[in-house]
Amino acid sequence: MEITININGSDHxxxxxxxxxxxxxxxxxxxxxxxxxxCDTTSCGVCTVLVDGTPVKSCTMxxxxxxxxxxxxVEGLKSADGLHPVQQAFSDEHGLxxxxxxxxxxxxxxxxxxxxxxxxxxxxxxxISGNLCRCxxxxxxxxxxxxxxxxxxxxxxx
Amino acid sequence: xxxxxxxxxxxxxxxxxxxxxxASVEEAIxxxxxxxxxxxxxxxxQSLLPMMKLRFxxxxxxxxxxxxxxxxxxxxxxxxxxxxxxxxHADIAASGAVSGAVASAAPWISDPLVRNLGTLCGSVAHCDxxxxxxxxxxxxxxxxxxxxxxxRRAIDIGDFVxxxxxNSLAEDEMVVAVHIPVPSGRSxxxxxxxxxxxxxxxxxxxxxxxxxxxxGTISAAGVAMTSVAPINRKATEAEALLVGNAPSAExxxxxxxxxxxxxxxxxxxxxxxxxxxxxxAAFTGRALAAAAEQAQG
Numbered sequence: 001m002e003i004t005i006n007i008n009g010s011d012h013x014x015x016x017x018x019x020x021x022x023x024x025x026x027x028x029x030x031x032x033x034x035x036x037x038x039c040d041t042t043s044c045g046v047c048t049v050l051v052d053g054t055p056v057k058s059c060t061m062x063x064x065x066x067x068x069x070x071x072x073x074v075e076g077l078k079s080a081d082g083l084h085p086v087q088q089a090f091s092d093e094h095g096l097x098x099x100x101x102x103x104x105x106x107x108x109x110x111x112x113x114x115x116x117x118x119x120x121x122x123x124x125x126x127x128i129s130g131n132l133c134r135c136x137x138x139x140x141x142x143x144x145x146x147x148x149x150x151x152x153x154x155x156x157x158x
Numbered sequence: 159x160x161x162x163x164x165x166x167x168x169x170x171x172x173x174x175x176x177x178x179x180x181a182s183v184e185e186a187i188x189x190x191x192x193x194x195x196x197x198x199x200x201x202x203x204q205s206l207l208p209m210m211k212l213r214f215x216x217x218x219x220x221x222x223x224x225x226x227x228x229x230x231x232x233x234x235x236x237x238x239x240x241x242x243x244x245x246x247h248a249d250i251a252a253s254g255a256v257s258g259a260v261a262s263a264a265p266w267i268s269d270p271l272v273r274n275l276g277t278l279c280g281s282v283a284h285c286d287x288x289x290x291x292x293x294x295x296x297x298x299x300x301x302x303x304x305x306x307x308x309x310r311r312a313i314d315i316g317d318f319v320x321x322x323x324x325n326s327l328a329e330d331e332m333v334v335a336v337h338i339p340v341p342s343g344r345s346x347x348x349x350x351x352x353x354x355x356x357x358x359x360x361x362x363x364x365x366x367x368x369x370x371x372x373x374g375t376i377s378a379a380g381v382a383m384t385s386v387a388p389i390n391r392k393a394t395e396a397e398a399l400l401v402g403n404a405p406s407a408e409x410x411x412x413x414x415x416x417x418x419x420x421x422x423x424x425x426x427x428x429x430x431x432x433x434x435x436x437x438x439a440a441f442t443g444r445a446l447a448a449a450a451e452q453a454q455g
Contacts, residue, residue, distance in 0.1 A: 037169075
């Protein structure tokens with residue numbers, strides 16, 4: 001069936017089988033490989049994307065379910081002004097080791113600080129509790145999301 | 159487009175199915191009736207889609223209900239909490255309308271990403287004995303509202319949950335809401351869940367609900383257990399022990415022992431049956447203590 005999904009601000013129209021998973025549509029259909037596939041069993045969260053601003057596992061949603069909706073992937077975080085505060089903070093705070101979970105962690109972090117501009121340590125840990133980092137680099141991921149929140153607030157204030 | 163092996167490599171894809179996005183409950187029911195038991199409703203999809211990817215479920219048609227307006231209401235109404243078919247776990251966790259065992263369980267359903275899509279009504283209809291919500295519903299005495307071609311009916315949760323992954327819906331019926339009683343007097347509830355990690359099924363879960371009479375004694379009690387029997391199981395002996403008595407640590411320990419005796423856990427990767435019974439006893443006591451504190455507070 002024909003679907004149109006707004007991915008990172010541009011409409012993508014495609015004729016897809018109903019069984020096509022959103023993650024495959026993003027990676028193979030739209031060619032955006034920043035969204036990763038890890039466990040493929042709804043356990044690890046590396047396929048996280050934002051659908052209408054809400055983080056979901058794109059391996060556990062059909063592409064047809066996203067018809068008419070807005071999807072943000074890691075490629076959509078950067079704006080004309082440069083890196084998103086979470087991207088800058090993950091770089092500054094060494095919030096990644098192998099980098100496989102990083103796109104998902106950054107999207108969850110971006111959604112969290114949109115909702116809660118000053119998250120506590122516990123709130124960040126709670127928000128990323130559906131996302132696995134197999135390098136176990138959680139300390140710096142938490143620090144990076146908090147640094148991003150602080151940077152986003154000070155940008156907003158200025 | 160035909161997805162072949164060359165294109166998708168070793169990707170896990172569900173078997174082929176027809177798909178319709180229903181615009182109304184009536185349309186959804188008609189599509190379900192036409193397809194029979196090979197047709198499944200798709201709400202949050204957080205249990206169904208993984209089962210389809212593993213080919214444990216191979217429906218010939220999916221009826222997507224996500225675009226039906228009016229199913230996402232969560233509100234207190236006529237002495238009960240109404241939870242519509244499209245209310246996500248995250249909506250419940252964030253709602254100011256919920257209390258007791260419902261409020262206590264919502265943040266412990268799976269993980270935050272699953273909570274953003276998965277629905278209470280979908281989980282209830284799925285009847286996985288490792289699902290948390292049916293214990294909460296059994297403890298609180300909830301009703302499932304089903305709609306079919308000839309109208310709606312309310313089904314007591316005890317009659318709705320039939321067996322392992324089996325509910326009592328007719329083939330042409332859809333769960334449109336769940337109604338959870340909100341007592342007018344003093345009441346409280348709690349859900350205690352032991353999980354190995356966020357997102358894992360409960361090793362043991364216990365839901366408790368208490369109502370207090372004017373003299374402070376327990377006038378109504380509900381206790382139900384997750385992951386320790388072939389279906390979510392009510393601990394009826396424990397409930398009977400509680401009613402008519404004043405809340406106390408001794409009483410709750412006795413009820414915990416009765417719940418443990420009613421549990422039928424199995425040895426598995428999450429622990430031994432003997433240990434799980436001990437967890438049931440301890441968690442029943444804790445859930446009842448939390449429920450009593452809330453009711454008294």
